[in-house]
Amino acid sequence: MNRSKLENITKICKALSDPTRLKIFLLLTEKTLCVNAIxxxxxxxxxxxxxxxxxxxxxxxxxxxxRGYWMHYSAxxxxxxxxxxxxxxxxxx
Amino acid sequence: MNRSKLENITKICKALSDPTRLKIFLLLTEKTLCVNAIxxxxxxxxxxxxxxxxxxxxxxxxxxxxRGYWMHYSAxxxxxxxxxxxxxxxxxx
DNA sequence: TAATTATATCTACATTTACTTATAAAATAC
DNA sequence: GTATTTTATAAGTAAATGTAGATATAATTA
Numbered sequence: 001m002n003r004s005k006l007e008n009i010t011k012i013c014k015a016l017s018d019p020t021r022l023k024i025f026l027l028l029t030e031k032t033l034c035v036n037a038i039x040x041x042x043x044x045x046x047x048x049x050x051x052x053x054x055x056x057x058x059x060x061x062x063x064x065x066x067r068g069y070w071m072h073y074s075a076x077x078x079x080x081x082x083x084x085x086x087x088x089x090x091x092x093x
Numbered sequence: 094m095n096r097s098k099l100e101n102i103t104k105i106c107k108a109l110s111d112p113t114r115l116k117i118f119l120l121l122t123e124k125t126l127c128v129n130a131i132x133x134x135x136x137x138x139x140x141x142x143x144x145x146x147x148x149x150x151x152x153x154x155x156x157x158x159x160r161g162y163w164m165h166y167s168a169x170x171x172x173x174x175x176x177x178x179x180x181x182x183x184x185x186x
Numbered sequence: 187t188a189a190t191t192a193t194a195t196c197t198a199c200a201t202t203t204a205c206t207t208a209t210a211a212a213a214t215a216c
Numbered sequence: 217g218t219a220t221t222t223t224a225t226a227a228g229t230a231a232a233t234g235t236a237g238a239t240a241t242a243a244t245t246a
Binding site: 018020021044045047048051052066068069070 | 203204205206207208212213
């Protein structure tokens with residue numbers, strides 16, 4: 001089994017292994033939100049949310065798009081589904 | 094979204110977020126192994142493997158069955174697939 | 187019985203992680 | 217231009233995590 005493939009799996013799983021970060025991700029599966037909207041939804045500071053978003057972005061789980069001085073985040077569902085498919089294949093071969 | 098459901102997801106993701114633990118899990122998807130067989134496959138101590146197996150077991154990712162003084166471990170694929178299905182539903186509703 | 191084998195648990199420690207406060211950077215508004 | 221707003225980054229810190237060595241537990245063998 002490929003090393004970088006292993007790293008990709010652990011990176012994605014690690015990103016979803018923190019409850020706050022998972023909540024952020026699930027919020028973003030429902031709609032696009034800017035950072036402050038997420039801060040208001042959860043009880044976490046703005047820097048904490050920004051750091052979680054960076055980790056989600058590096059794992060390929062969310063998109064980020066700058067508009068004005070807002071940063072719009074949304075879930076990268078296609079990527080997640082592809083990952084799930086590949087992981088499922090691992091199990092059944 | 095249910096609190097215990099969230100905890101279940103984070104527990105499973107956390108279990109798969111460590112490279113050594115992921116390797117152990119993937120080994121167990123291929124065949125049933127006792128602890129020492131896993132120790133020999135990877136370059137980790139026996140206590141480390143035992144602790145990883147405990148975490149995988151608590152996440153519902155592996156079965157454990159005692160035979161003689163061996164403990165036979167194998168992947169709980171059904172559980173993983175069910176989890177993947179539920180998670181996928183979360184994305185698409 | 188005692189010795190051996192396999193696994194689990196305990197303890198200690200170095201590393202990683204999630205967080206807060208403070209600050210910087212980038213865009214907008216005045 | 218300066219002030220304001222939004223987000224990102226830096227620094228410090230307490231808590232969690234992964235590990236190895238030592239030890240305990242449970243089953244087997246002699």
